[in-house]
Amino acid sequence: MTTTTEQKTLPCIAVESLTGCAGELLVILDNLEQLLPFVRIVSFPFAQSKNECGPVDITFVEGSVSQPHDIEKLKRIRSNSRWLIAIGNCAVWGCVQAGACSRCHVEDMLHAVYGDESPIKALPARPLSDFVHVDAMLSGCPINATQFLSVTASLLKDHLPYITHKPVCLECKLRENPCVLIEKNLPCLGPVTAAGCGALCPSLGAACYGCWGPCQSPQMAAMATILQEKGYQLDEVLSRLQTFGAPDTLFARMKPDAEVA
Ligand code: SF4
Ligand code: SF4
Incomplete structure (x- = not known):
């Protein structure tokens, strides 16, 4: 995506991912056209190749913390973001991987998949709020596009969204x-x-x-x-x-x- 002079004055948004299925990213990508007149997307590695890593007004983060580098990345995101919003069940609750980790050891699961030589390091999966302050949480599997746009509109008006969770x-x-x-x-x-x-x-x-x-x-x-x-x-x-x-x-x-x- 190219950046015009006019766009440089718009609020900056980042869309980042930890360990998840990218469902939230697809929802955002699907609705990007509605956002683009109002924001500048400075980082969205899933959708663009040129990404900045400076201060950001709003960062949406999907995925759970499931690997050591997720923790480092999340802390970096937190320190760069005015508002950090957890999106999707993985980021908000830890999703099925957190449920599974409560029933069996990560090492046993890695061994079952990779045998003796696991190419990855894994941690028991946890939600973002275990590691950093999260300003708002929007659950979903994946998130609902209307709720996402409404949350973004609130943030762009400079206030935290009121998210209801009716049954x-x-x-x-x-x-x-x-x-x-x-x-x-x-x-x-x-x-x-x-x-x-x-x-x-x-x-x-x-x-x-x-x-x-x-x-x-x-x-x-x-x-x-x-x-x-x-x-x-x-x-x-x-x-x-x-x-x-x-x-x-x-x-x-x-x-x-x-x-x-
Ligand atoms: S009804 Fe909705 S919340 Fe319940 S399992 Fe199905 S998709 Fe998920
Ligand atoms: S009304 Fe009945 S079927 Fe519908 S979500 Fe509630 S319990 Fe399930």
Whole structure:
């Protein structure tokens, strides 16, 4: 991307990635045209070859911290950014890699994949907020484009966004879906999962498995009780609830019934 004189006066944005699947990067790339009149993208290694590493107004970071160089990179990003925004479940909660790391050792997983000679060093996957101050967190798997643009608009107006995390059930009801938890007895986590996906899975007759991370004040104990009453075993329920994040982080942020963990 070339930079005109006019663009040089625009707020600077960076889009960086740690260990993730690049889903957030694709969402941003897809919506870049809407941003370009208002910002200058100084770093976006996924999308452009020339990247600057100076001070930035807003840095969006996707991916979890899963390798030693992720920590160094994240600290560098933090010191260069006025606002650092975690985007996507990996950055906000640690996602499936953090869930997996809570159940087995990283060394065992590396050995299972690479044998005795692993070409990479890995750490137990963790969310960004374990290492640096994060100004706002936008969950999603991947993030919702409308939410992303709204968060960016708030930041460009010089204030931190107010991000609500209503449950998936709200979107599901607005779409007038039949409830798969009630009508099919499926272990739907919609009541405790943050909305934003448009209730994708229940709209297709499947149970929500919680990929966006918890909603605001999720009633986890009540959710576990309902699923147990429907015949699901507690360990199965807890495993399902802990799939998309590091359990200590997931449950530490789940008030008031964090004792489920
Ligand atoms: S199907 Fe799931 S998301 Fe939809 S209303 Fe029922 S519990 Fe909520
Ligand atoms: S698992 Fe839940 S949060 Fe994820 S896409 Fe499906 S319905 Fe949405």
